[in-house]
Amino acid sequence: MTAVGRKLRRTLSDRVSGFLKDWSLPRQLAGENPYAEAAQSSTSRGLRPRLDEADTVGTSICPFCAVGCSQLVYVKNGRPIQIEGDPRSPVNQGTLCPKGAGTLGLLTSPLRVNTVRYRAPHATEWEERPLGWAMDRIASLTKRTRDETFVETLPDGTKVNHTLGIASLGGATMDNEENYLIKKLLGGGLGVVPIENQARI
């Protein structure tokens, strides 16, 4: 909702004309319901839903949990302006939970962090680093930890070829392809044992 042409200081004539424009008593005396039509102000009458401005609409799956509610994404100029539940889906029938309803904020909020932040050991501030540097560091630290904690055989002779120094915790929004990759890379490749997913994160 935008307040088009609202002045900063209202003069007396502004107040009087504004009151007369929205005065509900004449409408009430003419017979309108004082709890419904007669009580409506011109501001309420001018309110429009955000969807009115959209160029196109598409369907998507909610990114949060494993229920997989269907969403309608309304787009204007290539950017999403409103995300609502899809009434056609039998999973949610147009409804969204509070997290799903906030998907627009997840995508467009200026408060979201979209660069790598790094806090060096014993440092008190965050620094911004390039994504490539962060990925290389994660890969080398993972390899180093795995090499330091790799166990080939247990004391009783069983051959295990695993590492207990790394664990993996995933979320419900990961699809089958991601999960396959995690199992093969971490479990089969590196020998990580604790690999978990949480259904509602």
Next chain:
Amino acid sequence: MPATGLRQKQKEYDGTTYYGRAQVKPAPFENPIVGAYIFIAGLSGAAQIIATVADLSGARRAARLVRRGRYLSLLAPLLGAPLLIYDLRTPQRFYNMLRIFRPTSPMSIGTWILMAFSGFSFATAGLQFLADRLGRSARHTARVVQVPAAIAGAGLATYTASLLSATSTPLWAAAPRALALRFGASSLASGAAALSLWEWIAGQRELGDELDALALAALATELAAAIGAQASYAQKGIAPDTLSLQALAELLSAEGGGIGAPIALRLYAALFGRGGRLGGALGSLAILGGSLALRIGVLAQGDQSARRPQDSFRLAKPRSVARIA
């Protein structure tokens, strides 16, 4: 559990409370401002009623009383409305109170009663002003316009009680009719006392006896209503057994000063045959002061009862709970 009889005193609430904390909030307005408004509104409404009755009776010697009553009734729009506007949260947007009429809101009904009374009172007073200078036709029109003003004045004198009774404050909600009778009778007494005092100040004595008698009758009604209200509070189990200092002060000033003193002065004048007129004037002042003290006192007592969780829980508890056999 046997059903309690109508006049049996209920036990005070001794059930669970939330760590003794209050269940409801006391009213957020300032007691002196709202009490003064209720007093002014009641006085103006009663003055208009008295002027209307005197004018419709057609007595020639009532002409000055009619004029005074019509001018006194302007006190509500000139002094009472600014007090109400001052009490609003955003006084600069006071006109939003007149945006619409909501029949289920006591505040909306009261606002429009005040508006109707102000309009008709201004019209009547204006016609009176014209009639004093120009002539008879204005007087006839005033005689017609004063009737809706008097009806609105009766509303002004009593609607504040129903407004208070619609809240969750136990003392106000427990005995609505008694409160309305108290406020209405006190308004009538204060209106009559103000007009009588005006006569004494002006040095005339035309209808002073009748006004004083009306004031005494209204005071008697107020006393009866006060006793009835107290009985009602005791019967509902929300009257405190011990009187606080503030309640005692309210009792002394409103009932003692407002009701007892005028009656005592009357008795003195009747028994000793002198000091009648001065005693009458002092009695009128006492009635006015007592009426104001009654309003402020009722508001203060209501705030106290809102802070006592026992009162609000007792009032909210159902009288009889259905037995599940």
